Amino acid sequence: EVWGAGARFVGGADGVETLMGRGSELDSEWRADYLFSCLEARIRSRRASDRKIEFYFGLEVAPGGYAWAFPRGGNEWNVGLGVDAARSDRVPAYVFFERFLARFDPEAEILEKIAGAACRSRSLRRIAGDGVLLVGDAAHQGNPMTGGGIMNAMEAGDLAGRVGAEALRDGDAAETRLARYEKEWSRTVGASNDRYLRLADLLYRSYGDDDLEKIWTGMEAFFRRREKSGSVPAALAAALSFPPDFVRAAVPVLMSFQNRRILF
Ligand SMILES: Cc1cc2nc3c(=O)[nH]c(=O)nc-3n(C[C@H](O)[C@H](O)[C@H](O)COP(=O)(O)OP(=O)(O)OC[C@H]3O[C@@H](n4cnc5c(N)ncnc54)[C@H](O)[C@@H]3O)c2cc1C
Incomplete structure (x- = not known):
């Protein structure tokens, strides 16, 4: 049986293989x-x-x-x-x-x-279109360093729901209106994910086991010092043993932990 359905607004939250993403004009290319x-x-x-x-x-x-x-x-x-x-x-x-x-x-x-x-990808540039938004794994919103995407998908769902509901209430679900979701995401978690991606590329694509050993030992020292002193800058001394390119990529991420209770 073939049947059609219409909606003024659709949130595509259909996971990593996303039909919504692939079937719309949005940016959802997946590569291995x-x-x-x-x-x-x-x-x-x-x-x-x-x-x-x-x-x-x-x-x-x-x-x-x-x-x-x-x-x-x-x-x-x-x-x-x-x-x-x-x-x-x-x-x-x-x-x-x-x-x-x-x-x-x-x-x-x-x-x-x-x-x-x-x-483990960069943030997508275009996740809002006319009457459609992509959310969660469908929008590549998982953390590219950890692969963890549950919390990000929930945050994105909350934001998408609010932007979508306002658009429907005002009878205007055009891309220009829904773009607020894309803009807000890119400014916040999307920007943070892009910083994580730089770290992920170093950790997973450049370094060998000796570098990883140094980095995770240093990370452990960083978190112990932060717990003791309560201050990120004071704990950064632990990062002195890291390779310089890792320090450049890691400091912006570590600084952003200042106001967060959780790691990722
Ligand atoms: C092995 C593994 C372990 C993981 N562990 C963690 C972890 O510990 N912590 C963490 O944060 N993240 C983890 N993740 C990642 C996490 O699962 C995802 O980032 C998260 O589930 C994304 O949520 P989502 O709602 O975007 O997509 P999903 O959870 O994939 O939900 C999409 C839903 O859409 C449904 N769907 C798809 N297509 C259609 C369709 N055509 N019609 C109707 N329904 C459809 C699917 O059945 C599914 O229920 C893990 C991933 C894997 C593979």
Whole structure:
């Protein structure tokens, strides 16, 4: 059965493969090098948890990305990883995942698996058109360093909802009106994502394991000092061991933590 439907305003929040983005005139091109290829599993493990989340980096573990282990409570964990096809010689994510899980806990029981892609791209320039907005992964709004996109998608959804509702109330959902969403996003989280992308390109595309070791050790010192002193500038001394190009890219990101409670 073929049927049609019309709307004065549509929010395209249909995820990474977005039909709305690809079917509209908006900017939503996806390329393999804009993505982390991910595999995650909920597992039952006898491995003890001290309730902290764990991250693992390195070319052997997850080239161009990272692996994670999040304790869920009881004896369950979410473990997974994302890799960058540009750095993994086209070896699929599941090969790295199986290797990682065997090291994490060879006795783990897999309860559920989720495969998918996460964003590692620049902010899109055009996410508002006549009667249409793109939101969340459909608009490449995930953090390109972490691939995390839930919080950004929620912030974008809130902004898009407010701009869309005002436009409908005034009977004008033209692009000129909806462009306020695009402008506000680019000025705030979009600009922050572009800073993260510079870091992501260094971390995942340029550096080898020795650089990563220095950087994550320095990051740990930075966050400890910030916790102790409560001040970002005071904690920046910890960044002295970082490669100079990393310092240039990282300082604007670290400074923006001054007023944020959460890391990403
Ligand atoms: C393995 C993995 C682990 C992740 N872990 C984290 C994490 O720990 N933290 C974090 O912040 N982010 C994480 N992410 C990223 C996060 O999942 C996404 O950034 C986030 O879900 C984006 O939200 P969204 O609403 O834009 O898209 P989605 O959550 O993908 O939602 C899109 C929805 O649209 C529906 N849809 C699609 N097409 C159509 C259609 N034609 N008609 C009707 N419905 C349609 C889909 O079924 C889906 O329900 C992870 C991603 C992966 C792949």
